[in-house]
Amino acid sequence: MRALAVEGVWKFYGDYPALREIRFDVEPGQCVALLGRNGAGKTTLLRILAGLARPSKGAVKVFEKDSLDRATRGQIGILGHGIAIYDELSAYENLRLFAGLYGIEQPDKWAMHWLERTGLERVKDGLVREFSRGMRQRLAVARAFLHNPKLLMLDEPFTSLDDRAIALLQGLLRESLAAGGTVIMSTHQLREALELATNVVLINRGKLAHTGARTQEMLDDPGYLYRTYGEA
Amino acid sequence: MLFLRQTLTIAAKDLRSELRTKEAINASLSFALVILLLFSFAFDPTADTTREISGGLLWLVFAFAGALILNRSFARELENDCLDALIASPVPGPALFLGKVLANYALLLGIEFVCLPIFGIFYNVRWTQQLPSLALVLLLASWGVSVVGTVFSALTVNMRLRELMLPMLVYPMLIPCLMAAMQLTTPLLAGEPIQGDLYAWLRMLVGFDIIFTALAVMLIDTVLIG
Numbered sequence: 055m056r057a058l059a060v061e062g063v064w065k066f067y068g069d070y071p072a073l074r075e076i077r078f079d080v081e082p083g084q085c086v087a088l089l090g091r092n093g094a095g096k097t098t099l100l101r102i103l104a105g106l107a108r109p110s111k112g113a114v115k116v117f118e119k120d121s122l123d124r125a126t127r128g129q130i131g132i133l134g135h136g137i138a139i140y141d142e143l144s145a146y147e148n149l150r151l152f153a154g155l156y157g158i159e160q161p162d163k164w165a166m167h168w169l170e171r172t173g174l175e176r177v178k179d180g181l182v183r184e185f186s187r188g189m190r191q192r193l194a195v196a197r198a199f200l201h202n203p204k205l206l207m208l209d210e211p212f213t214s215l216d217d218r219a220i221a222l223l224q225g226l227l228r229e230s231l232a233a234g235g236t237v238i239m240s241t242h243q244l245r246e247a248l249e250l251a252t253n254v255v256l257i258n259r260g261k262l263a264h265t266g267a268r269t270q271e272m273l274d275d276p277g278y279l280y281r282t283y284g285e286a
Numbered sequence: 287m288l289f290l291r292q293t294l295t296i297a298a299k300d301l302r303s304e305l306r307t308k309e310a311i312n313a314s315l316s317f318a319l320v321i322l323l324l325f326s327f328a329f330d331p332t333a334d335t336t337r338e339i340s341g342g343l344l345w346l347v348f349a350f351a352g353a354l355i356l357n358r359s360f361a362r363e364l365e366n367d368c369l370d371a372l373i374a375s376p377v378p379g380p381a382l383f384l385g386k387v388l389a390n391y392a393l394l395l396g397i398e399f400v401c402l403p404i405f406g407i408f409y410n411v412r413w414t415q416q417l418p419s420l421a422l423v424l425l426l427a428s429w430g431v432s433v434v435g436t437v438f439s440a441l442t443v444n445m446r447l448r449e450l451m452l453p454m455l456v457y458p459m460l461i462p463c464l465m466a467a468m469q470l471t472t473p474l475l476a477g478e479p480i481q482g483d484l485y486a487w488l489r490m491l492v493g494f495d496i497i498f499t500a501l502a503v504m505l506i507d508t509v510l511i512g
Contacts, residue, residue, distance in 0.1 A: 136367025
């Protein structure tokens with residue numbers, strides 16, 4: 055069973071095609087780096103994969119089911135540009151809220167578990183609006199992993215994260231991959247992404263420029279990918 | 287059962303957020319009180335004509351004050367991209383929508399509950415004479431305002447001039463609901479029971495609520511995801 059199947063996806067904004075006939079598969083256990091320059095269409099594609107937008111043409115299947123299917127969404131974890139937590143709720147209330155929405159059994163236990171894992175248990179009753187940027191980012195990571203998702207979709211995950219949050223996120227991603235999870239991360243920070251990635255998808259001006267395994271050449275010289283398959 | 291739990295979770299979250307920030311409550315309540323006060327200067331509270339327009343006056347205040355509550359309903363989800371997290375969760379669109387409607391409904395009823403006694407004092411109206419019937423009209427009309435307003439709050443959430451667009455879009459849609467509420471409220475405030483032709487307005491209010499709730503629940507996924 056494929057973790058993700060992108061079947062000829064197009065996305066138009068008016069007459070402008072932001073995505074053109076994107077087609078690739080992701081197998082369970084793979085970590086895919088979704089690469090491309092600014093404006094290439096990475097975020098648009100990731101929003102469609104996450105079920106936040108409909109493709110104009112084509113389809114997206116998550117574990118062989120429509121990505122807009124509500125039951126399928128319970129298996130997806132998302133960490134986007136925004137931290138997606140409520141400033142006027144406490145750290146605990148935020149995690150308890152999402153645990154409830156995802157129908158997690160023993161929501162209190164799992165909310166506390168993730169507060170401890172992200173080092174926020176001492177400030178669990180503090181309102182998020184009083185948190186530092188780093189604490190908010192760690193809480194966002196906890197929210198994304200709270201329901202033990204089988205497929206993680208991360209949009210520019212390392213941008214604006216502090217050192218501690220980057221280490222935490224990298225550790226959690228490695229754990230998830232070791233447990234058979236699948237990760238798709240959109241980024242233009244090549245080095246961090248390629249260190250984790252098993253596969254690469256390169257988008258160039260809305261078109262699929264390359265898809266395949268991450269090679270040693272890419273790791274040694276991150277610019278190789280753009281020189282070979284994309285714009286120089 | 288899970289649907290109901292998710293609906294109530296969303297409603298509780300919205301109410302908790304609002305009670306902590308009091309952004310919509312403060313704006314809506316102060317607006318309603320100022321309008322009631324200003325109109326009491328403009329009209330002679332002892333005149334019969336004033337009492338004849340009391341229903342319309344009251345519902346104008348509730349409708350405008352309600353728009354301030356409804357504007358915040360989805361706008362509060364924009365901070366930190368929380369709306370994306372809700373849409374991406376397994377919560378069905380109708381549960382998300384009904385949770386928000388319930389929260390808006392509770393806030394709107396709260397505003398009405400505070401405004402009614404003040405209206406009674408300013409306009410010299412004994413509004414408790416037909417209290418059960420008046421409560422029924424308030425419950426039915428407020429539900430209609432909350433349902434239609436919440437749909438348009440979702441539709442306008444990403445617009446630049448959403449504070450302006452929401453009232454412009456929502457009031458024409460609410461005309462049947464507000465007309466029925468005004469027609470029913472005026473005699474009830476004068477102490478007359480619902481009878482004769484007034485039942486037609488009551489049926490219109492019930493019909494409006496059923497039709498628009500069903501339509502909103504069917505269309506909300508399209509509104510949220512596009």
